[in-house]
Amino acid sequence: MLCDIDSLTVLHCLDSICAQSAQGESTSAEFQPSCLGGDMSRLTLPWPPSVNRYWRTFRGRMLISADGRSYRQEAVIAAMPGQRFGAAKVKVSIDAWLPDNRRRDVDNLFKAPLDALCHAGIYDDDSQIVELSIRRAGLDKANPRLEITLEAA
Incomplete structure (x- = not known):
């Protein structure tokens, strides 16, 4: 699946952040990426919705839910200043800081953030990921x- 950034979505998100900041409300500004130079970038994304909350079926079609779209907008904003890898092969490493002690499969955490990073234009397509790891950080x-740490492969 090829992905590209929707500039109208980004502009809408930025307008929302500016409006929230002007009103003294909390914004997604805490989710700022840092470029590590060279071919590496580190991003911090919010906790994703579960796979069951990310997708919805509508008239026989599988669509991204309202929770999924909201998460994707936050991820796009967080990734905007981050390094772009274009069509290059990418290694992805994820440290998951859990919200609670419930049992969960960490492999279910991949879909929402990886799709969001593709949508944000960090890389062109999910198929470029040649190495993928996740760990429970705490x-x-x-x-x-x-x-999330991304590195050119």
Whole structure:
């Protein structure tokens, strides 16, 4: 699946952040990426919705739910200043800071953030990922998140 960034979505998200900031509300600004130079980038994304909450069926078609679209917008904003890899092969490493001690399969955490990064234009297509790893980094009830490191392969 080829992905490209929807500039109208990005502009809408930025307008929302500016409006929230002007009103003193919390924004997604805490999810800022840092470029590590060279061919490596580190991003911090919010905790993703579950696979069951990310997708919805409508008239026989599988669509991204409202929760999924909201998550994707936050991820696009977080990834905007990050390094772009274009069509290059990419290694992805994820540190998952869990929101609670419930049992969960960490492999279910991949879909939403990887699709969101593709949508944000970090890489052109999910098929470019040649190495993918995830680990449970710990528990952080106050700020569950995914710390993602991307590196050119």
